[in-house]
Amino acid sequence: MVHHNDPDHAAVPQDPLNPTDVPAAQPSPPTHFRPFRREQECVVVARTMRYLEHSGFYSGAMDVDEAHARLSALPSGTFLIRDSTQIDVFFTLSYQSAEGPTSVRVLLGDEGFALDGSRHVFPCLFALLAFYISSSKRSLRRPYRGNSPQTLQELSRRAVVRTYGRDSLETLPVSTNVRDYLQLYPFSI
Structure with missing residues (x-):
């Protein structure tokens, strides 16, 4: 290995065929996302991400504490979508409920998106959100798009x-x- 501060080794040519002189392959950066099971799943998540990036209420890699802190002073029904910290889940819905901030995993299965614990499945994340916005329970009312x-x-x-x-x-x-x-x-x- 060449050290830039070591004049004795600075002029030594490296042999690319000698494995001791070739730097080890760097591992991929760690991610909490599991590999896609099928190509269609990749397409659905990529399309959802493109829409989320233009929605104004996608918060990206925000942890649960930060999401709950942002929502805690907002009216009931205010929500945002963020990356899930679970290894097998892509997104989490965080919202202000009557009891305080709540987060629910958004599961992606073969038939579409569903909230963890719900039997309702939707072909896209935005159909899921529209359903809960228009439901009689009114759990979701308006997205949180920040203060700007x-x-x-x-x-x-x-x-x-x-x-x-x-x-x-x-x-x-x-x-x-x-x-x-x-x-x-x-x-x-």
Whole structure:
């Protein structure tokens, strides 16, 4: 091994065929995510991540204590989605309940997304959220998008999706740039 501060070894050429001179392969960075079981699962998670990144309420790698601290002073029903710290779970829903901040694992199975302990399964995470927002229990009411104001573009996108519906976005008489922007997050949540 060459040490840059060692003049005796600085001029010694390394033999790439000699394994003692080749640096060991660096291990992959650790991750808490399990490997994907199927290609379709990878596609679903990648698509969900793209939408989450444009949702405004995705908090990424936030631990439970930080999520609960952010939600504790907010009205009941305020929620966010964050990365799960469980090795076999991708996302966690954290929300302010009447009893205080609560977190529930969002499970991904062969048929779609479900909250841990629930029998309701949905083809996408946003259908799951819409169901619990519109349910009679009203466990979820509004996403937590932080303290910074939302842009007029973000507010307009959600209003357009709410008015015309996700399935009608392709037929709207708008420019390609506007259509592409609408498709980045085609949900009214």
